Amino acid sequence: MRRLTAEQAAHExxxxxxxxxxxxxxxxxxxxxxxxxxxxxxxxxxxDTVECYLPGRGVLTFPLDPGISVQFPNEDPVQTFRDARLSGAPNFAALDPVALSELLCDLHYLHHGGAMR
Known part of the structure; x- marks a missing residue:
């Protein structure tokens, strides 16, 4: 199970x-x-944005650069997260720990590759 540090979990x-x-x-x-x-x-x-809707509450929003073309999604094969901000919950500590672990697994997959959970 993946976790955030107490300091990371205290933020949005x-x-x-x-x-x-x-x-x-x-x-x-x-x-x-x-x-x-x-x-x-x-x-x-x-x-220009991708969002992760977490079970229970919480949405993590990632503005993308340069953004994904609807007509040609692979035109820009690499996107950069311009931000990673939580809404709908005061901070990551308020989220269900299992849902947070699943999110962190997804983010690890996105950023580092490997197998999906």
């Missing part, structure tokens, strides 16, 4: 993932599982 931002480069194909695989959702398309059909 996961700074270690700000600036993280993630592969689009991994984001798309996670989206098929249900927790992860891309934003509605903006200008030129670009989806």
């Amino acid at each position: 931002r996961l700074t270690e993932f700000v600036g993280a480069a993630v592969a689009v194909d991994r984001l798309l695989k996670l989206e098929r599982r249900g927790w992860w959702v891309r934003s509605a398309p903006m200008d030129a059909g670009i989806q």
Whole structure:
């Protein structure tokens, strides 16, 4: 089971993932599982945010750079998380520990690769 330190859990931002480069194909695989959702398309059909809806409460939002093209999702095969911010809960300590562990497993998969949980 993955955990945050007490200091990390006291915040609503996961700074270690700000600036993280993630592969689009991994984001798309996670989206098929249900927790992860891309934003509605903006200008030129670009989806500029991905959100992770946690069971119970809490949404973790990741603005993307450069964003995912709806028409050509793999046009930019690597996206950068510009932020990693929690809403709907005061901090990560308020989340269900199992859901938080699942989220951290997903983030590890996105950032470092390996097998999905």
